[in-house]
Amino acid sequence: MSQCWMLLEFFLSAKSRRNSCWIRNFLIVLNSIQKGNPMLEASPLLVVRVKQKIDLTEKEEKIFDRLLATVRYYDLSTQLRVAGGWVRDKLLGKECYDIDIALDDMFGSTFVDKVTQYLASTGEEAQGLAVIPSNPDQSKHLETARMRLYDIWIDFVNLRSEKYSENSRIPNQMDFGTAEEDAYRRDLTINSMFYNINTSSVEDLIGRGIDDLRSGKIVTPLAPKETFLDDPLRVLRAVRFGARFSFTLDEELKRAAASNDVKDALAAKISRERIGTEVDLMVSGNEPVKAIAYICELQLFWVVFSLPHEHELTLPQECDRLCLTYMDAAWSLLQLIGSLSLTDEQRRLSLYAALFFPFRTITYEDNKGKKIPIVNYVFRNSLKRKASNAETVIGVHSAVARLLSLIPFLESNVDGELNEDGMGSELVDIPASSKLRVLTGFLLREVKDFWRVALLISVLAYPSPIGCSEDAMLKHNELDKRKEVFQAVENAILKLGLEKIWEVKPLVTGKDIMNILQLKCGGPSVKEWQQKLLAWQLANPAGTADECLEWMRQTHLKRIKME
Structure with a gap:
């Protein structure tokens, strides 16, 4: 009986609540326990x-x-x-x-x-x-x-x-x-x-x-290996439909899909565009985590999300499992947050951002010696998706570290010792009470419409880049806490009036700056002042262009006197 209560608690968790068929799943596994086989995968009750x-x-x-x-x-x-x-x-x-x-x-x-x-x-x-x-x-x-x-x-x-x-x-x-x-x-x-x-x-x-x-069975009409070698893309279609309908993959089908012959054929015969299209349909579908879990189970993860083989890369241990865990946590959190906060495109890219989060810091060198994020390679070479998708996800990953340092202050709405790394001199003349709005505003101007995606991934990584153990992220009470953090920070950003801050135009033009500095052409000084004036504008949301210019004159005069 204790097994039954533990089982019921599990299926009532956030991880299982996202499945509309959780009651059926509970009865299936309960039936298997009664038969002495708690790991039974077949679904005899599914009609x-x-x-x-x-x-x-x-x-x-x-x-x-x-x-x-x-x-x-x-x-x-x-x-x-x-x-x-x-x-x-x-x-x-x-x-x-x-x-x-x-x-x-x-x-x-x-x-x-x-x-x-x-x-x-x-x-x-x-x-x-x-x-x-x-x-x-x-x-x-x-x-x-x-x-x-x-x-x-x-x-x-x-x-x-x-x-x-x-x-x-x-x-x-x-x-x-x-x-x-x-x-x-x-x-x-x-x-x-x-x-x-x-x-x-x-x-x-x-x-x-x-x-x-x-x-509810996923079976091939002919022998599965013959079917898959005919068109290896059928492996991914079997995965997609199995996930979409919550159907059971045939055991012989799974053995064939995981065979080296089929994996080699998928890598060699199928265009990356077709693979990318199938993956996109999975990620955009109703059971994206189940689809990627099948890909991992069939040992197809690195065939689908291939990496540049000519470079030696150091990946986290069991990286594919870790990728799946982050995606699972992101999907669970999305279900708790609800569909109103993110658009379909933001939801799709948030799942990609979570999936690729474990190798966000890994790069390789191109032919010119330039360091390129692996995420860029996967999007543009492995999946042949739009360059903008790669740029957005890389931008989200880049924003996570900075957003993590802001979350405690946004969540509690209190001032403190903010991390000003990477800001240069922009905050030198900004009152301490305004720095949170300025730092948050600069960050949102970078990620733009995808700031909620960056927040979602940051909340998964909070309070550290690794956060709690990966398995703990999926627990109901842990996800509820992260949902509360997400909503608290989201509300703080809205209260600060930053929701569409990237659409706000600068009060002062480059020409105005050149006139005050008495410059005939632009240069580093103009760019530096553009950032300082933007910081002033963020700190003074009700300020006018004249007030902004006057602040610049006074600040510039003080600098000259100090030199």
Whole structure:
């Protein structure tokens, strides 16, 4: 019985409260304890509600009617099948606007041409026509044609069957296949079903797609190693869908995903853009921590978040586990704080900032001998994300140390011996009572809209760069304390009127400064005074431009007399 109470306490913790299925999880593990196996991972009690038939929206009916009208107009025998995720989501009762249509007797571009001509005959105009070529070297084996109908993008591809040479995983022969052959080439059984538009029926041609969906299993139609070597990106898709739906990864699938052959293929065959896109979908999804936990469990962390191999890097011990722990703590804290404080983009980058926090100080030298943060490499080379993402996260990491020194004063709203490192002479003539606002204002002007992200990461690291033990960060009472610190500091910043301080323009221009200093051109002196005047402006939020200039004149005269 004591085990049951301990278990209940655990599932009521903040770590488990973020999972909407915590009651089900509690019952599953309780059942396993009663059977003498507390580490049981299977979910015998999990039954997913799957609809008996697919209900079309009004817009979907119009789209499918137009496509069937094209078939009739040209007297085609073509069978139109919606494939993959749309079928899965509709069976789960979810709306989906990602419609991929598989054709049994022609290429997608050919059919799109016929749809375009048919629409023209009715006085309608096709929109957004495009053809995306195949790229076998990157495991993209099919040409895809795309068009927009009723403001929904639709992709068209042909059904396929593939043959491989003994020593290659790139198809050396690809023909039109049957719907069943195509279904077995899909990534997962839950994504292998079709909706036949011609017959208005669901087709589960491998015979277990619906069953696996109903029992919450992530399984490949063919042997998992064969499936993953065909397209190694499917490993990450299995992870993403397993996390998204809280489904169980098949044990054979996990062994195949962790094999060296599959890891090597993922690193060699798949473009970094495609890997980055999958990771972004995980981080932006409903279970980002579970997804990264799967990546760690399958020993894929350093394949996905690859580092420059030509440089010797000293990483923290068990760095991948530490990265996951910080991300887990950040996600838990985000759930406690609520969705109003951060936008979706801020939430996404806060999770990245937490994930990469353990190697925030690690750098490598580029070809020119310049030290580059590893975080920059991971974003721009490993994941091929936007440079601005790397700059934001690096900026957040840089702000953490300074913000940590300010938190005690912002939290308690008292003055004290503030850490003025890196401020130069800007604070020399600033009253002690104003220094907290000035230091905080300078910091927020650097991180701008992402100051709450910097605060979130700082709160995780508070009261030291390591903070309490990593495991302790996930405890309910510890997270509640950190939530209180976050909210106290956030409120203090708002009370100081600094929420959008980076949008406040300087009262004094560079030209004004040059006139007072009697300079003909700018230089270090002008830059120094710009910082001092900004400090004055932060210390005197109600001050005017004339008052600011007068303060500068008086301060400048005092300096001259002292020299």
